Amino acid sequence: MRMQQRYLKVMSSIVPMGAVGACLLLGSALPTVAAERPVARNSLVSERLTAIREAVFVVVAPGEISKQDNRTFHLTWGNRWNNWGWRGRGWGWGRPRWNNWRNGWPNWNNVWRNW
Amino acid sequence: MPTIELLVVQPTPFCNIDCTYCYLPNRSSKAVVAKQTLVNLFSQVFASGWVRDCLSVVWHAGEPLVLPREFYHGAFRTIDRLKPSGLTVTHAFQTNGTLIDDAWCAFFAEEQVNVGVSIDGPQQFHDQNRRTRAGRGTFDRTIAGIRLLRRSEVPFHVISVLSSRSMAAPREMFDFYVEEGIEEVCFNVEESEGDHVSRSFADPGIEAAYRQFLSEFWRLSASHPGRISFIREIEHTIRQIIRPSDAPFGNQLVEPFSVVSMDWAGNISTFSPELLGLKNADYDDYLLGNINRDALTDLPDRSNLARMLKDIRAGVLMCEETCQYFSVCGGGEPVNKLAENGTFASTETRYCRLTKMRTTDLVLDAIERAQPSGEGNDEAACDGIGIG
Numbered sequence: 001m002r003m004q005q006r007y008l009k010v011m012s013s014i015v016p017m018g019a020v021g022a023c024l025l026l027g028s029a030l031p032t033v034a035a036e037r038p039v040a041r042n043s044l045v046s047e048r049l050t051a052i053r054e055a056v057f058v059v060v061a062p063g064e065i066s067k068q069d070n071r072t073f074h075l076t077w078g079n080r081w082n083n084w085g086w087r088g089r090g091w092g093w094g095r096p097r098w099n100n101w102r103n104g105w106p107n108w109n110n111v112w113r114n115w
Numbered sequence: 116m117p118t119i120e121l122l123v124v125q126p127t128p129f130c131n132i133d134c135t136y137c138y139l140p141n142r143s144s145k146a147v148v149a150k151q152t153l154v155n156l157f158s159q160v161f162a163s164g165w166v167r168d169c170l171s172v173v174w175h176a177g178e179p180l181v182l183p184r185e186f187y188h189g190a191f192r193t194i195d196r197l198k199p200s201g202l203t204v205t206h207a208f209q210t211n212g213t214l215i216d217d218a219w220c221a222f223f224a225e226e227q228v229n230v231g232v233s234i235d236g237p238q239q240f241h242d243q244n245r246r247t248r249a250g251r252g253t254f255d256r257t258i259a260g261i262r263l264l265r266r267s268e269v270p271f272h273v274i275s276v277l278s279s280r281s282m283a284a285p286r287e288m289f290d291f292y293v294e295e296g297i298e299e300v301c302f303n304v305e306e307s308e309g310d311h312v313s314r315s316f317a318d319p320g321i322e323a324a325y326r327q328f329l330s331e332f333w334r335l336s337a338s339h340p341g342r343i344s345f346i347r348e349i350e351h352t353i354r355q356i357i358r359p360s361d362a363p364f365g366n367q368l369v370e371p372f373s374v375v376s377m378d379w380a381g382n383i384s385t386f387s388p389e390l391l392g393l394k395n396a397d398y399d400d401y402l403l404g405n406i407n408r409d410a411l412t413d414l415p416d417r418s419n420l421a422r423m424l425k426d427i428r429a430g431v432l433m434c435e436e437t438c439q440y441f442s443v444c445g446g447g448e449p450v451n452k453l454a455e456n457g458t459f460a461s462t463e464t465r466y467c468r469l470t471k472m473r474t475t476d477l478v479l480d481a482i483e484r485a486q487p488s489g490e491g492n493d494e495a496a497c498d499g500i501g502i503g
Contacts, residue, residue, distance in 0.1 A: 010485055011357065019354050023346065026353070026481035027337025030330055045439035048479055053360035053442075060359055 215260030366445025
């Protein structure tokens with residue numbers, strides 16, 4: 001529960017920034033290499049991931065999500081979060097699959113049309 | 116029904132340079148895709164109903180700029196003529212940058228091509244592996260191309276393959292990108308693929324080195340806002356971690372036809388694009404057919420696709436059942452499983468430990484360090500940046 005509450009507070013601050021703002025904010029939390037000590041955690045990685053996503057779910061008003069199909073979901077959330085995100089890059093949560101080939105270029109990051 | 120999201124087209128297998136880590140088997144061949152082959156591909160793709168509102172086309176798997184601009188001008192107009200109204204087609208080139216000139220910059224701007232340039236950092240790192248056939252470094256020509264892109268205000272990103280040496284020098288890498296005005300960076304690692312066996316993967320300290328590199332590079336970028344605006348590995352991982360619990364997710368590389376690859380001769384493959392051109396008797400060299408003689412919509416019925424899919428899905432299921440990181444990765448990359456484990460029906464690879472697990476560890480660590488201050492007395496709270 002304590003972990004969930006912490007994540008909820010952090011996600012409440014991070015999520016409205018969009019992915020780019022989150023990169024900046026979280027990167028500034030990192031220690032210098034010389035001082036680096038990974039944070040010790042008892043929880044499994046999968047448990048931490050689940051807790052983070054549940055916190056995000058709470059932050060973004062889940063009632064709206066469950067009523068939508070994927071396409072509507074994408075448009076709804078894309079519009080909402082693109083408006084909140086920085087430089088027009090939102091979170092792109094509605095995409096059913098990730099454009100993750102290492103030499104490809106993600107659709108959400110088309111430099112000519114979307115920025 | 117499949118959904119094609121990424122189409123990788125090999126206009127020519129030829130590359131004007133000869134990188135030591137290249138996995139492309141036919142990079143000395145000067146064959147060129149025929150116009151009719153492109154017509155057959157795109158007319159069938161658009162008629163298939165397998166494309167939704169957006170299609171990315173990457174011209175790759177050889178150096179695309181060895182062909183004249185007129186080739187692409189003609190190809191793009193053909194695609195425009197064939198495509199349904201309302202469909203957005205975006206074109207991307209992955210290039211070594213050595214042939215970029217003012218005319219290419221004008222073409223990129225006119226056609227709004229997404230340009231990715233392969234450069235491995237400062238000269239001493241880049242020239243270590245990215246060489247001509249005569250063994251000379253290519254840095255001077257690549258950086259000249261990048262400077263032309265900047266002068267012409269053509270947006271671009273770079274892909275840098277990290278070596279053990281460059282991984283040990285995050286500050287040097289960061290300073291190089293900043294000095295050259297490079298704002299968007301993607302880091303690949305030297306992988307074992309096809310006939311190429313990675314030297315980096317043999318280094319027992321590679322995982323810690325990779326994590327430390329990304330951590331320091333990310334920290335430097337965050338502490339110098341406005342210089343590096345995009346680090347693919349970090350932003351992509353953040354997007355996979357920070358999402359609502361019921362948001363859909365999946366992995367293109369394990370879904371048939373989500374990524375479709377076509378070589379210059381019209382041969383079609385799917386899953387990891389690197390599979391096209393490799394040999395494998397069990398899977399008929401991963402080739403599902405040829406667009407010049409087969410119907411695209413018949414390819415899902417191929418028996419070798421069924422064999423590949425069975426093994427790939429078995430591997431994904433193993434990942435789902437055993438891997439803590441499955442919800443970030445979605446079951447890995449088939450080409451790496453095959454190269455490192457000898458079978459699609461397998462789980463963890465050195466590649467996924469590096470690029471998925473250690474990166475996820477890093478982002479989780481950053482999230483936990485960003486805990487609201489005053490929450491307990493553990494390290495996360497002590498190092499927290501005081502959100503809330």
